[in-house]
Amino acid sequence: MAHVVDDLASLNVQRSNQSELCDVELKMADGILHCHKSVLVTCSKYFEAMFSHDAMIENVEDKVDLSQFTTDVMDSLLNFIYTGDMQLSIDNVCERLAAARYLQIDGVVETSCKFIIESLLPANYADFLNEISRLSLRDTELQIQKYIESQMCLEFAADSEGQYIKLPFDYLRQLLGTDNNLPHIKSEYEIFKLAIMWLNADLDTRREHTGQLLCECVRYPLIPLTDLTNHVLPYVSSKKDSNLMKAVTDAQTYHQRPDLHVSQYGGLRSTTLRFYTDAFIGLPQTGSSRFLQIWHHFEMGHTVYLREAIATSNTRVIPPGAAIAEMDGFIYVAGGDCTRVSPRVRVVQRYNPRNNTWSVCQSMTHRRHSFSLTSLDGKLYAVGGKKSPMTVECYDAKEDKWTEVASVVQPVYGHRATTVGDKLYIAGGKHGSIQCYDPAINKWECLAEECLATMNLLEMCSIGSILYVGTWKTDEDTAVTIHRFSLEKYESLTPLQLGLYGDSTKGELVCLISMYLEKNMIRIISSVTDSCPTSSSCYIDEIDPVTHRHRRRGNRYVHISAQLPAIFFHMRRVKIPKFMVDDE
Incomplete structure (x- = not known):
């Protein structure tokens, strides 16, 4: 290929010297440039069409009128055609791109667009967007828009040297x-x-x-x-x-009117939260009283942070044994307090993080404690629990009404629940069975009996057709075991042992806080406390659902504004408005 490069170099010398060996003349706004038809044709569809037809006057006279461009712009394009090199700057890239777009020199267009994307700044993004839009370069336009969206805020708009106010109305x-x-x-x-x-x-x-x-x-x-x-x-x-x-x-x-948030305003675009951040909700044990707490969850580099949200509403006391669920951006807290014969064990409260308000919903039909509350297809399902281990009821938030549905096959309490597709699954607790509910036919099915026979707290989630159930023993073991169950074969798979967290001989206990999906990985958060805890150390394990390998992330949580309470029940991952938390 060296001879090809040498030939082009020789031709470029002829062009630079305006040699008589050049066979076409380009008339610019401020001068004339000479070059070779054969070279232009190889890089420009515009010139290829022009010089491929004998009837074209430019082909006959060997002269092309390009007076809309300057010699500086055209010489830069010719230099790219002959050498593959072009000197671009923020000041000249748009005029060179416009000329290359007109002359259909794809190499220059591609190079110029790449330069623009790499040169985006608060001082030029609108100018570039408007020019790229005018030239109908949609892929580059979308990349500029992506940059704007990644930066946009009041400070960015105010400090962008007038760029923000140049944005077109449609965009x-x-x-x-x-x-x-x-x-x-x-x-x-x-x-x-x-x-x-x-x-x-x-x-x-x-x-x-x-x-x-x-x-x-x-x-x-x-x-x-x-x-x-x-x-x-x-x-x-x-x-x-x-x-x-x-x-x-x-x-x-x-x-x-918090009482109208679901019945009248639920599901509307105007009330759908779009600017949110990740958080956990939980009911920490604080003596005989418990309050809903919200913990902001975010990552910076290799560190995961957890801190209490500044606008958490602690105006409602939550009875022990209550269950938590999130549905349509609302947090529901139901039941609890089985030690007393009280209407409180049927009460359902709804928290709206959008404006930090509580409302009381229709009470459940049955008193419940240590039960599961799960959302599925816009409905809440309260399953089992002490006092009502066989019963199941469904809540329609729009109608604010509970309706009894089919009972479970085996009595359950102290269990956990998750959803897969359009079905509800429960596991653990009383009898340790895995049961499935299909709302379409209002029927429960027992998939496996006593495969998770434990009365200890657990968490569960699912990926595809595999249920992942995390268990541990609160009184002796300091290890977490992840059980796997195939919903296709209805059989247990080899469990995964995550290893020891603490030393049980020293009174250290493990508590599985949460299991959830994060970036196609199953993330397990556990804490280790001593027998009289005032705070806890947190560990993060991640499981690859494809290879089933797991890795320990260690003590990665950093508690900034407050210490994480030692014991959390029903801790769930949710999304909360960004204004509820301080800037990181």
């Missing part, structure tokens, strides 16, 4: 109205302020977009009531837009 509406969880946007109020910032930049010409932008893109019920009343309402009132005003007044009603 801004898409950006602010997205269902995606933009990483740096914390609340709907921030979306409202971003919309106002863009509108105010050119109010005369953008006035027509006010109603559409503010009505479609902002979810007013999710704005904290103080911001809604003190800042949003005065601005909206001044616009005299009836649709916009109705959206805000409906949001005020949403805050004032």
